[in-house]
Amino acid sequence: MDAKEIIARRVAMELEDQDLVNLGIGLPTMVANYIEGKEIYLQSENGLIGLGPTPDEQNIDMDLTNAGGQAVTLKEGGMYFDSLLSFSIIRGGHVDKTILGSLQVDEQGNLANWIIPGKMVPGMGGAMDLVTGAKKVIIAMTHTNKGKPKILKECTLPLTAKGEVDLIVTEMGVIEVKEDGLHLIEYNAPHTVQDVINATEAYLHTNEAKENTLWNK
Amino acid sequence: MKTIEPVNQITKYVKDGMSVMVGGFMGCGTPEAFIDELLKANIKDLTIICNDAGYPNKGVGKLIVNGQVSHLIASHIGLNPEAGKRMGEGTMKVTLVPQGTLAEQIRAAGAGLGGILTPTGVGTIVEEGKKVINVDGKPYLLEKALHADIALIYATASDQYGNLIHEKTTRNFNPVMALAAKKVIALTRTIKPIDPNCITTPHVLVNHLMKEGN
Numbered sequence: 001m002d003a004k005e006i007i008a009r010r011v012a013m014e015l016e017d018q019d020l021v022n023l024g025i026g027l028p029t030m031v032a033n034y035i036e037g038k039e040i041y042l043q044s045e046n047g048l049i050g051l052g053p054t055p056d057e058q059n060i061d062m063d064l065t066n067a068g069g070q071a072v073t074l075k076e077g078g079m080y081f082d083s084l085l086s087f088s089i090i091r092g093g094h095v096d097k098t099i100l101g102s103l104q105v106d107e108q109g110n111l112a113n114w115i116i117p118g119k120m121v122p123g124m125g126g127a128m129d130l131v132t133g134a135k136k137v138i139i140a141m142t143h144t145n146k147g148k149p150k151i152l153k154e155c156t157l158p159l160t161a162k163g164e165v166d167l168i169v170t171e172m173g174v175i176e177v178k179e180d181g182l183h184l185i186e187y188n189a190p191h192t193v194q195d196v197i198n199a200t201e202a203y204l205h206t207n208e209a210k211e212n213t214l215w216n217k
Numbered sequence: 218m219k220t221i222e223p224v225n226q227i228t229k230y231v232k233d234g235m236s237v238m239v240g241g242f243m244g245c246g247t248p249e250a251f252i253d254e255l256l257k258a259n260i261k262d263l264t265i266i267c268n269d270a271g272y273p274n275k276g277v278g279k280l281i282v283n284g285q286v287s288h289l290i291a292s293h294i295g296l297n298p299e300a301g302k303r304m305g306e307g308t309m310k311v312t313l314v315p316q317g318t319l320a321e322q323i324r325a326a327g328a329g330l331g332g333i334l335t336p337t338g339v340g341t342i343v344e345e346g347k348k349v350i351n352v353d354g355k356p357y358l359l360e361k362a363l364h365a366d367i368a369l370i371y372a373t374a375s376d377q378y379g380n381l382i383h384e385k386t387t388r389n390f391n392p393v394m395a396l397a398a399k400k401v402i403a404l405t406r407t408i409k410p411i412d413p414n415c416i417t418t419p420h421v422l423v424n425h426l427m428k429e430g431n
Contacts, residue, residue, distance in 0.1 A: 045316065046242040047386045062245060063373065063385040064353030069243030069272075069296065073383075082388045083242075083268070084324055091337065121304060121313075123269075124343075129317035132337045163341035181409070184382075195375025 001144055003171035006188065006214050009034045011099055011140045011169050019096040020049065020089075022130055025068050028099040028140050041045035045086050045093060045126040052076020057072060067126065090123045091133035098134035100127060101141050105174065107202045108164040109177040124160060131161040143170035149201040151175065151182070172196045173212075175204070184209045219379045219426045220410065225252050228258040230402060230425065231367055236264040238323065238368040238394040243269055243296065244276040246387030248371040248404035250429055252279055264288040266323070266365055269388055270300035281309065283307035290363070292316035315343060320365035320393060327396020332361040368404065372418065375405035375428075377422035381410055397420040404429060 004027050012034035015021060021042045032042065032051075033078050042051035044066040052073035060071040074080075081089075089095060098183050100177050102113040105112075109129065112125040131137045135198065144150055151168065168175040173187040183205040187196050231237060231251075232374055241247025247358050255263075256279055265286050270293070271278030278297040288310040292302040303309035314322070321333045334357035348359040362407040370391040372381035381390045381403055395401045395418045403418075 025400075044386070046245070047389050051255040061385070063387050065243065065245040065386050067242070069245065080385055080388060082383075082392050083316070083320040083390050084393050087320050091317050091335065118305075121311075123293040123313045125295075126314050126316040128315040128341065128343065129337045129414075132339075133317075159341045200290065214426050 006171045022098045024100040090129050094136040098130040099138045102139045106152045106155045107181050109163045110155050111160050112137040112155040119198045131164040136166045138167045143172040152201045186212045221387040222426045227254045227318045234262045235366040239267040239369040240391035242389040245277045247371050251369045262287045269282035270294035271290045272295035325362035326364040327362040328358045368394040372405040374407045376411045378422040379426045380416045392418045400424050
């Protein structure tokens with residue numbers, strides 16, 4: 001199992017039956033592969049709820065795509081709508097969980113994931129609305145960028161939103177964002193609590209940290 | 218009833234320097250044949266309002282590559298490297314707008330509102346230069362209505378009156394853009410009777426109707 005699979009599997013455990021969930025592009029999309037025994041309604045912000053599996057080649061319909069422009073399918077019970085209704089659902093607090101990748105997250109629950117000035121300017125797309133409106137914001141990302149901490153005292157990149165992150169899931173563990181800062185609630189053996197602290201710039205409360213064994217499965 | 222005009226007539230309506238809304242989301246539900254006519258006629262200095270910058274060979278991305286766009290207002294440009302390049306060089310102005318804000322700004326223009334109050338972007342660079350208004354103790358950004366000279370929209374079907382449906386995920390920004398521009402030109406895939414219960418864009422919003430391959 002690689003780091004991304006660990007993260008996707010752990011995030012999938014956060015989802016509850018009948019949740020309306022929005023999965024960002026990249027790693028968060030993988031979460032869909034690990035949903036077991038629960039009915040989850042996946043939204044694609046370009047205009048559908050009930051996102052199904054990728055179609056095989058002969059069933060590709062380019063009138064039916066996800067927010068990344070790729071051909072997808074619609075599950076039974078699914079429906080289509082326009083951008084206005086899609087973002088009313090998002091901003092209006094009707095999305096239970098939004099799962100996004102991030103470049104940086106900090107002690108105040110701020111996140112930065114849409115721009116590296118002078119380097120990469122993809123735009124925010126729907127991310128700013130999603131993190132502002134969703135009931136719970138879960139960040140799914142690798143703990144560091146090739147050893148460089150991404151969980152910081154304070155984000156240095158332009159923010160996507162202020163104080164909206166609720167949970168951070170990495171290959172090393174799970175961190176909850178609370179009023180008084182970041183709490184490590186799980187660490188993934190063979191990583192130790194000290195390993196997680198060493199890979200994190202932000203201060204971590206660790207008194208509640210429990211070991212889990214995702215790596216061994 | 219509407220006259221079905223040939224697609225190449227689009228250049229009678231879209232002129233240099235105009236602001237143009239274009240429906241579609243990463244090319245899905247984009248009136249591609251209109252883009253091709255604008256390319257052929259090399260209509261320049263356009264302000265394009267669209268969800269995204271498309272791809273270099275799809276959607277409004279083709280107009281960007283050909284240097285016909287002076288200002289792009291969009292939520293995402295990441296899948297068209299040419300857009301980022303021109304933004305960096307300063308040869309095209311790019312205004313990045315959160316996607317939900319973009320949709321509501323267009324709706325405001327089409328619904329006779331001066332703007333909207335949204336929590337999206339508070340405390341980020343999106344807030345710069347904008348009024349922050351507190352309502353019951355919560356901060357919101359005042360985002361003004363976004364108008365355009367022309368809206369180019371796509372329908373998977375139209376009836377003879379110009380009532381439109383946009384099936385599956387082709388709907389996206391198409392219905393709301395039909396509200397917000399001075400002139401609305403629709404490209405449809407087919408002409409056929411449509412159940413009045415299913416119409417998503419009423420014909421009174423559509424000024425000109427054209428059919429793909431015509």
